[in-house]
Amino acid sequence: MTDTPQPSAPNAETPSAPVTPPAAEPLPTIVTPSNKEVVIIAEHFKGTLQPVTYELLGIGRDLADKLGGKLSCFLLGFNIKEQAQSLIAAGADEVYLADHPELELYRTLPYKRVITEFIKGWELPPHIVLLGSSTTGRDLAPRVAACLGTGLTADCTELDIGPYEHTNKADPDKLGIYPGCLYAIRPSFGESLKARILGPWNNPQMATARPGTFIPLKPDANRTGVVTDIPINLQGEDFRLSVLEIVHEISKGVDLADAEVIVSGGYGLGSADGFKLMEELAACFKNSGVGASRKVVDVGWIPYQNQIGQTGKTVRPKLYIACGISGAIQHRVGMDKSTTIIAINKDASAPIFKFAHHGIVGDVYQVVPELIAQLKAAQGSCPTVKEPALV
Amino acid sequence: MTTPQNVLVMIKQVPDQSAKAGINPDGTIDRAKAKRMLNPFDRFGLQGALTVKKLTGAKVTAITMGPPPAVEILLEALSQGVDKCILLSDRRLAASDTWATSYALSKVIEYTGPFDLIFCGLQTTDGDTAQVGPEIAERLNLPQVSYCEDFKLEDGKFLARRVMEGGHQWVSMAMPGLVTVANSYHHLEYPSIRGVQKVQRLQRDEEALKALIETVDLDIVKADPKECGLKGSPTIVARTDKVGELGGSCVLHQGETIPTMVRDVMGAASALKEFALA
Incomplete structure (x- = not known):
């Protein structure tokens, strides 16, 4: 030593x-x-x-x-x-x-x-x-x-x-x-x-x-x-350590740091499948990406690269849609500079409603499909998601 | 050429943040009351060490520092397949920052004897620093791979895939060395029934358990108490502030039908339409 x-x-x-x-x-x-x-x-x-x-x-x-x-x-x-x-x-x-x-x-x-x-x-x-x-x-x-x-x-x-x-x-x-x-x-x-x-x-x-x-x-x-x-x-x-190769992963989605719209999912999604719905909502926007809270990364529903918050990325998109995310400080510090924050959560007392701009108290699985439907009705139609846009 | 024969894994018991117990009204933690768990990141480090055991038959020793209840995570490690455990427990370690912690742990490692690889979780959920692993490596003059998300052993080298912004890299590290494992390491296994039963048997056999879990203090590992705890820590938490309730300007929609609430938000949040694909 x-x-x-x-x-x-x-x-x-x-x-x-x-x-x-x-x-x-x-x-x-x-x-x-x-x-x-x-x-x-x-x-x-x-x-x-x-x-x-x-x-x-x-x-x-x-x-x-x-x-x-x-x-x-x-x-x-x-x-x-x-x-x-x-x-x-x-x-x-x-x-x-x-x-x-x-x-x-x-x-x-x-x-x-x-x-x-x-x-x-x-x-x-x-x-x-x-x-x-x-x-x-x-x-x-x-x-x-x-x-x-x-x-x-x-x-x-x-x-x-x-x-x-x-x-x-x-x-x-x-x-x-x-x-x-x-x-x-x-x-x-x-x-x-x-x-x-x-x-x-x-x-x-x-x-x-x-x-x-x-x-x-x-x-x-x-x-x-x-x-x-x-x-x-x-x-x-x-x-004692040498670099063999460097691989730049061309993310299928947009780099979250540059995304104008981020749809983020939390533990409230209930399972990894919930991120398919996040993809679908993100696909309704241009220059969009999918983010996540730490807990869902910890349980392996989505890769670390998608994590937003204290131990993940800090982002400042124009629009941040938080789905089933409670809004703990560790997440908040990574996204609270977003221009517009919309939160969807079943729990009306979730901290995210303290700093979001617009909140809907309701089940993500009911609210998000309705939001997609209304966005489609307003703008024509959203493209269907063929493959996950996760980085 | 090195084939790893002795692998160490550093683990920590942390308060369970999802349980409300032990969270004081001011937001601080009452560690005595809080529910305890194995640091979630350490599962990945533990798995890394056990993967080496599978590949080479190496002996795996789990090391932790903490109060006596920390033995719980060592039992968990034994059920996963760890061969031996060391618990460093000493009141003089209270209030150690990462520098003092890395000192105490490096003394335990020296006490443990020769090793080829040290695995750590990337960070803990109660400190979130990711510093203790690299600080141990510095104190022991070891090369390191942090953010390791996959690895193989080849020609006596530790080949690691390391997370980087926007991608990853493959690096080759000579052993002995230290590895911190990222939570994107996708080879996690859970304790087998046999492992759990083995630990249950052990818990009824105090002698056998003592042989597997060695408890040491600062004197046994020849650590200088002045380098530990509050006195040995170059940083302190000078104060904590409750984070102010932000905004309070949230327009909350509840109790209406879903289509109504969505329509109201569509009307109020112009960004939804502004960025929607035509």
């Missing part, structure tokens, strides 16, 4: 806090050293930057400005140099470029090596490191965090900067006021909670952010920034 860095105790303290608590002994203000930099790890596929990278630059710019620090971005790949300019146009002040044939495709160990060795060489660590919570980001972020010996919060839907007062006497070494903490906010277990997770005792403070949640800046070609080539020292053990 490798020696892992220990979470370090705060080592810079200023004794007198600016706040004046009433009678109680004042807590010290504790500043964990950092260079105030916010670092993004860019994600690309064969040289095409993924949308989540621009979203991270958007929120990263905001956080860096609040901290008074720099926004930088790692870009690892091969023949990828020209992408550095689009990262700068999208908000980065500096791009750390590692251009190497062995970095062309993402692999956990080489990417982790290049990023962590570079950061470990800094005099002061960055304040924040952010990745997207994609299949790549969720693969890499825990390795980077564990290698740097720091905490990590998964799948955030809000990120902010603020102070934190640690008063838990069960943990006396950490008592104090910490300014400039990363507030990593995510929906939490129990359906109706948002948890604010902090780790100001170590820098960098790390989080992954949900794709589709944060807003990119308008690209500005006049923005200036620095591109810095960084060292690449790959070791033999970094090649």
Whole structure:
């Protein structure tokens, strides 16, 4: 086993806090050293930057400005140099470029090596490191965090900067006021909670952010920034995994991220067969796709690729039709930015009716066929579904 | 060339979210009262480990960390065909975040001895982080395949199909290595009657059960208590907020005939007609 860095105790303290608590002994203000930099790890596929990278630059710019620090971005790949300019146009002040044939495709160990060795060489660590919570980001972020010996919060839907007062006497070494903490906010277990997770005792403070949640800046070609080539020292053990092939599945339906209309089914459908009805309704719309809640994915009624919500996709279609979906927070965070939400559910007290725009209390198997019939009557006829449009 | 002989599978007991028991009015969980279950994602990890056993005859050891009732999921694992179990139970582990959890589990793994593959579920339903598996891999300096949805063993390598946005990839991993199994892994089997009966017999034979389920604490696995629990965790949940009731603007149709309700919604939600195929 490798020696892992220990979470370090705060080592810079200023004794007198600016706040004046009433009678109680004042807590010290504790500043964990950092260079105030916010670092993004860019994600690309064969040289095409993924949308989540621009979203991270958007929120990263905001956080860096609040901290008074720099926004930088790692870009690892091969023949990828020209992408550095689009990262700068999208908000980065500096791009750390590692251009190497062995970095062309993402692999956990080489990417982790290049990023962590570079950061470990800094005099002061960055304040924040952010990745997207994609299949790549969720693969890499825990390795980077564990290698740097720091905490990590998964799948955030809000990120902010603020102070934190640690008063838990069960943990006396950490008592104090910490300014400039990363507030990593995510929906939490129990359906109706948002948890604010902090780790100001170590820098960098790390989080992954949900794709589709944060807003990119308008690209500005006049923005200036620095591109810095960084060292690449790959070791033999970094090649214990190789990529044999990559298969892009041409989804028979529309990619849910781009769909204008999404018909989603939940556990209330009762069985996998219910998705045939979802297909049929989706087929009545142009540019449509079928989504699902997590529970039906867990029981295997529909593939993971169709899952919408905290651990699936985040979508913002023009029209979202939720059928037999209760509307738990884990689902809601993935779709509540949809322009129009129509919910169909037997249970009038289902949470989905709290945030849908139009609701019908009734049996999906009665309401949806009627809806299809009325849509057909209004618009001519819907095409019949020949094969499942599931991705 | 490696043929896997020792396979570990990491599993966790989680509160059953579908049961109302143990859900406090403020939305937090009372874990003592909540109904407990095997983390649904771990079924896929367990199945992965048992598939290797089928292919190579490897010995499968299930490892969990949790309070004493966590033995329930180990019994379930035994009924599925796991050969041996280890329960890490220690009050000093309370409030561990993923970093502290991965530390404690990596110490159990070191205590367990040599292994070729470690299987994990992709994530848990109570934490949803998908971090503990990769963090264990980092602590043990292992290669990893996350989001594995299928695999085969070939020429001493672990060939895995891995989920990616918009498709998948096939990768080849040297062993030892760590695998987190996605819920799109479609080879799930349920416990056989024979397996369940075996466990029922075991439950009447304390000695035999003790031989199969070893309970350890931090001292036995030589873990530093300062690295565990609240003290060893670099992150904390600083606060939780009840998510506000959104909108409240839902136009709810109920109690009327289905055609009437559908017609009303068709009239009010212009998007239905706007995006309908002509």
